[in-house]
Amino acid sequence: MKVAVASSGGDLNAPVDMRLGRCANIIVVDTDTMDFEVYSNPGALAGTGAGVAAAQVVANAGAEAVVAGNFGINSLRGFKSGGIAAYVGSGTVRQAVQALVDGELQPVE
Amino acid sequence: MSERSKPTVSVAAGKGGTGKTLFATSLAVALTEIHPGQVQLIDCDVEEPNADILLHPQITQRAPVDVLVPQVDLDICTRCGLCAEHCQFSAIAVIRDAVLTFPDLCAACGVCAYVCPVDAITEVNRQVGSVAHGSTVRGIEFVQGRLSVGDQRATPVTRATGSCKDDSMITILDAPPGTACPMQETIDFSDYCILVTEPTPFGLANLEHSVETCRRMGIPCGVVINRDQAGRPGVEDYCAREGIDVLLRIPEDREIAEAYARGETLADAFPQWHDELVRVYDDVIEVLSQVTTTSVEE
Numbered sequence: 040m041k042v043a044v045a046s047s048g049g050d051l052n053a054p055v056d057m058r059l060g061r062c063a064n065i066i067v068v069d070t071d072t073m074d075f076e077v078y079s080n081p082g083a084l085a086g087t088g089a090g091v092a093a094a095q096v097v098a099n100a101g102a103e104a105v106v107a108g109n110f111g112i113n114s115l116r117g118f119k120s121g122g123i124a125a126y127v128g129s130g131t132v133r134q135a136v137q138a139l140v141d142g143e144l145q146p147v148e
Numbered sequence: 149m150s151e152r153s154k155p156t157v158s159v160a161a162g163k164g165g166t167g168k169t170l171f172a173t174s175l176a177v178a179l180t181e182i183h184p185g186q187v188q189l190i191d192c193d194v195e196e197p198n199a200d201i202l203l204h205p206q207i208t209q210r211a212p213v214d215v216l217v218p219q220v221d222l223d224i225c226t227r228c229g230l231c232a233e234h235c236q237f238s239a240i241a242v243i244r245d246a247v248l249t250f251p252d253l254c255a256a257c258g259v260c261a262y263v264c265p266v267d268a269i270t271e272v273n274r275q276v277g278s279v280a281h282g283s284t285v286r287g288i289e290f291v292q293g294r295l296s297v298g299d300q301r302a303t304p305v306t307r308a309t310g311s312c313k314d315d316s317m318i319t320i321l322d323a324p325p326g327t328a329c330p331m332q333e334t335i336d337f338s339d340y341c342i343l344v345t346e347p348t349p350f351g352l353a354n355l356e357h358s359v360e361t362c363r364r365m366g367i368p369c370g371v372v373i374n375r376d377q378a379g380r381p382g383v384e385d386y387c388a389r390e391g392i393d394v395l396l397r398i399p400e401d402r403e404i405a406e407a408y409a410r411g412e413t414l415a416d417a418f419p420q421w422h423d424e425l426v427r428v429y430d431d432v433i434e435v436l437s438q439v440t441t442t443s444v445e446e
């Protein structure tokens with residue numbers, strides 16, 4: 040499955056960003072192959088609505104799950120309504136994806 | 149278009165707290181003495197209106213201010229996502245099968261409804277503020293705009309408030325501080341903008357922005373120096389250099405501050421200021437008549 044990870048960098052070794060709405064990139068990883076795509080986050084430069092913009096990128100990329108250090112109310116509302124599972128994660132993108140696959144990450148309520 | 153003898157004046161200031169509302173309300177009180185029943189004060193600082201604290205109006209009517217926001221018919225919507233793609237404010241999103249609108253982010257531009265290929269979007273009213281009407285004991289017609297708590301976009305409410313301007317009256321618009329859209333929206337209703345400043349480096353720096361804004365908008369402006377003190381020539385020097393009229397100097401005076409703290413305008417507490425305030429308005433009429441004459445000659 041595809042999982043979107045908020046990141047300040049551009050590859051699997053980059054750190055997971057503390058915030059989804061304002062992260063530099065959203066890295067979408069295929070958990071079966073570990074292939075990934077990097078999407079620039081329009082929310083980083085937005086005045087308001089950053090979380091919504093980031094959530095739209097996650098949805099457009101076909102991700103079923105999303106990982107970041109933290110989520111705001113707008114992106115969470117989007118994910119809950121759309122049925123995309125949101126998780127709190129840290130470390131590198133690779134570590135976060137692995138932790139998700141291993142069932143170690145906390146879902147956001 | 150205001151009548152020539154009754155130009156509409158806005159009162160603005162780059163820096164907050166310089167005395168804009170004090171001056172605007174004082175001017176209204178002084179003018180109403182000479183022109184009873186002909187003065188209108190419109191408080192366009194919709195995020196934090198406070199002219200009522202000094203004028204004590206009796207409010208007789210309140211009207212809502214609405215903007216149009218999208219409502220999506222989920223049975224017609226195909227989840228194509230074109231609306232979300234085109235929204236410049238991230239106020240509408242399509243997350244898998246869910247379609248969400250975020251009304252407090254919406255700028256009411258109508259693009260989503262416009263681009264929808266299946267006409268699934270209707271635009272519906274959403275209240276973002278209100279405009280109150282009333283009058284004061286002295287017969288000043290009082291209008292006050294107020295943005296709803298939690299809403300961010302002041303401009304539609306500001307515009308609705310300023311639109312209550314009555315061209316047959318002497319209208320004074322109390323603008324919000326700063327030089328952003330709400331201030332511009334306010335002064336756009338006026339023929340002349342009076343900029344209230346204090347003679348400090350911060351006051352001067354903000355005054356320069358305000359002057360530039362007025363110039364870019366083609367609105368003649370003049371300055372009132374409030375809390376004036378000896379030994380602080382910065383603002384006067386700037387005005388002299390730039391050819392900007394200094395219309396009035398109000399000194400730094402504890403008694404004025406005390407009166408203000410009691411909710412009294414300059415004109416209420418110190419009747420000797422009446423003549424000066426009326427003179428300011430006469431000076432504005434004079435300046436504007438010269439401007440018009442020049443244009444005609446060209």
